[in-house]
Amino acid sequence: MSSLQRDFNQKIDYVFKVVLIGDSAVGKSQLLARFTRNEFNIDSKATIGVEFQTKTLVIDHKTVKAQIWDTAGQERLGLSSSMYAGDGGSPRYRAVTSAYYRGAVGAMLVYDTTKRQSFDHVARWLEELRGHADKNIVVMLVGNKSDLGSLRAVPIEDAKEFAQRETLFFMETSALEATNVESAFVTVLTEIYRIISKKNLVANEQESGGNASLLKGTAIVIPGQEPESGGKSFSCCASS
Template identity: 40%
Template structure:
């Protein structure tokens, strides 16, 4: 098995209401597959994958958090030290969109000020059941300084882009000095001195479950 050298390790979190497809997004990104039937995530799930941004090899460590209120005190601890956050709602369930402000407040309170947040409207393959317009979500993202994409964990539409675009913005902040590489609280670490990993590019320790 070949070694993969990398420049940075970047921590991501995926947050949002239960049932919006957070675990499915992670599974599609790390394993290139969709699991239509799954259990709810209990606490947190985890996955990894390598991506290349501006000729830099980056290892993403992605924490998939449970959406249930009963787990909020646990999942909030994972916000700390996250460089990127995917804030997910379900375009077919308006209630998940209406709760975004609470999730966003949580991130900004518990994560670091340089965390890059991307708003994700998932399940765009279910257009006929849409309850949240693309324009309304785009305006919410603009008002709150977020990136915005609609995705489908089922068809994989924009899944890759969601993670890579977030990494590109984090990379920009590193280059511009906004992220202090000497501080572990920023969610970005330089690779170990040996710079190697024996994991393949699509390696994942994802725990399954979709939400």
């Protein structure tokens, strides 16, 4: 049975869009391949354009479909003229960036533990993320290539301090050795589920109390849901 057929046969309760961001060559595509297909390609080439993979898992007895988007780093965003020069980018840059982030409820902000520059850039990536994504987006700072301990250029303490200061989740991973990859994604998806479930509960309580107003923010219907009693809306973002 194909994955498409399985999706038709399986009731999907939630679809969560998660984006991978960070400099080129930090291992974003390898993390995606390891999580969704349990694969690692030693000859992997740089990502061109935008692509995504999906993985379905169960959280708190609910079936969640993770739609994980991957893209090039500097090449995608034209960062030679925008991130580093700070000019905001061209109209095409802004359009591509907005489309990439639109509807994302989670983000994996990835750097390479052996490349200090990739860590130095995470603050700018986070700024861009927060400028385009929902304010409630769940972000995990990921230090990839932890298997290359002898080449480490980013002390784990530096990353922990940054994550704590910016209120991010943090984990070091190795796509090569499959270390913490599953845990990192599942942590983000579980937190997204917790936030959305809580907002849904509050909205339902307001409705039952005679208050018809929904939570503040843009109400977005999560694709893949077909509730028996009409569509449910959530103020936290969802994949589109």
